[in-house]
Amino acid sequence: MKFEHLIQxxxxxxxxxxxxxxxxxxxxxxxxxxxxTLFIPHLDECTIGERDAGSFQRRLRYxxxxxxxxxVFDPMNExxxxxxxxxxxxxxxxxxxxxxxxxxxxxxxxxxxDGHPDSQDAASQMYDDFKRSAYKEADIDTVRIVRxxxxxxxxxxxxxx
Numbered sequence: 060m061k062f063e064h065l066i067q068x069x070x071x072x073x074x075x076x077x078x079x080x081x082x083x084x085x086x087x088x089x090x091x092x093x094x095x096t097l098f099i100p101h102l103d104e105c106t107i108g109e110r111d112a113g114s115f116q117r118r119l120r121y122x123x124x125x126x127x128x129x130x131v132f133d134p135m136n137e138x139x140x141x142x143x144x145x146x147x148x149x150x151x152x153x154x155x156x157x158x159x160x161x162x163x164x165x166x167x168x169x170x171x172x173d174g175h176p177d178s179q180d181a182a183s184q185m186y187d188d189f190k191r192s193a194y195k196e197a198d199i200d201t202v203r204i205v206r207x208x209x210x211x212x213x214x215x216x217x218x219x220x
Contacts (some may be wrong), residue, residue: 060187061172064195065158066202067219068165077206081165083214088138088155088167090214092130095119098201125217149174155180169198 069078091098095105099120108116116129126148140153147194154170171194178184208214 060175060177060190061170062191062194063168063170064090064198065166066198067169068161068167068202071163073211077210079165079206079209081159082216084157084165084205085135086166086214087201087208088157091155091201091205092117092138094131098204099197144174163206167198167202169194177205186215 068084070076093107094118096102102153103122104120106118106120110116110120113133114129117128117130117145119126119128123151125144127145128142130139131141133139137154137156142148142151144150151174152170152172154168156170158166158168160166178187181204205214
């Protein structure tokens with residue numbers, strides 16, 4: 060199943076919405092990759108392994124299930140989560156891409172490919188609809204947490220010591 064959606068970060072027509080910078084948003088997306096337990100409620104543990112220029116390996120533990128993935132950064136633009144096929148888990152992909160259609164708007168496009176073809180039967184389509192809804196809710200939560208961290212000053216550049 061392939062699925063994508065947009066979440067608006069800054070809305071110049073809504074004065075009640077706090078504006079965050081692209082840099083703050085980027086730091087928040089990087090933090091989600093490096094400390095996912097802050098963002099994913101049922102994740103028990105994340106161990107970061109080998110790092111190289113622009114990417115790192117992780118092991119995520121959800122109870123008895125462990126999933127290995129690779130996170131790839133395109134700085135200030137995109138975070139890619141690449142999950143290779145492992146056990147009964149097919150290869151999958153999540154991309155979080157920052158978009159700025161103009162100087163006042165900031166969006167994040169979330170793009171999923173779970174490694175399964177689009178469903179043809181009604182029961183599978185219903186399951187895919189459920190997954191789309193769960194992905195969207197998780198992404199809304201990610202943006203909410205990024206906003207909270209930005210409002211608390213935790214996504215501002217750290218001072219040099």
